[in-house]
Amino acid sequence: MSGPVYFVSGIDTGIGKTFATGYLAKLWSEHGKKVITQKLIQTGNVDISEDIQQHREIMGMGWFPEDMTKLTMPEIFTYPASPHLATKIDAREIDFQKIADATLQLAEKYDVVLLEGAGGLMVPLTTELLTIDYIAQKKFPVILVSSGRLGSINHTLLSLEALKIRGLPLYALAYNLNDESQDAIISKDTSEYLKTYLAQNFPNAQWIDIPVVQHKDPLMD
Template structure:
């Protein structure tokens, strides 16, 4: 697979993975890299992935043929919960072959694929398989989303330690400026600390600031 597939994970739920994924896709498309996004597993939806919808709104790309064919959202479960629970409620298992086949199909048409996960690295996909286990098998480089909120240093370092212990590549730490602490001192110190930690322990990894977005920048798209 010559086309790079970057896996977008976060230090916890609600950190801004979906916005980060859409923002990076928009940025890289504008820079001349034909980029598409995919959702590993979507929960809490029926038929259409709301995360893919938000990606397209941010990218201002319109609904894509790959969205209509479900290549970008191969597995959707109705209950808004961790995948291992959502699958039990819907009464069917995740089809990992279908997900992998969809990813491969996207790599044949695009220069870059951004694959957004559900929650963080240790989120269970099944009773025996964690998200990080899937990544070890696929060996995708990781873009980890963090922020300046209070407590994010601990969650970020635990996530980075997990990546190191599993031998996974950290491509970049995406610092979500939409999720800063209300205390500017905490926000600045968090940013400074994480930059220094990255330079010491993951010197090959990039630091990417994810800028603030105004709500009026997003628009509903037809599908």
């Protein structure tokens, strides 16, 4: 592959992976990188990936040619559920080779590919394969999306432990400021705790703040 592929996962559903992915693509594009996003598996949609559509809106771009050919959204299932359940309802299996081939084609053309997962690291893609298993097979560095909401310290540390157990590299922790606790004391402490934990246990990982946006709901995952 010519360009790196970063796998964007989250500590929980609704943590803001889609916005973080689109924001990072926009940020790195503005810094001269040729960036494209891809959705590993999209559920709850028909024909097009709403997450990819949101990425393009955040990036301030229209559809890429690779969106039109579905390289960025190789597998779409109709039921809004975990992939292992969505595949059962649609009565077809995930074509993992199709996904891998699409990622490879994107990486050969772009400087960076941001590959957004569905839910968190332990979400089952099939009854035998977890998302983190797929990441481990491909050896993708991970961008983990977290926030200052109550409970995120626990969820973040569990996710980081899972990465450590499998020997997976953490490229960055993306801290979503759109998902802060309503209690400013909790938010401040969560940020400080996670920054200290990251420095001690993942010293090579970056900390990236994902800034607050005015119109949150249409862009949040």
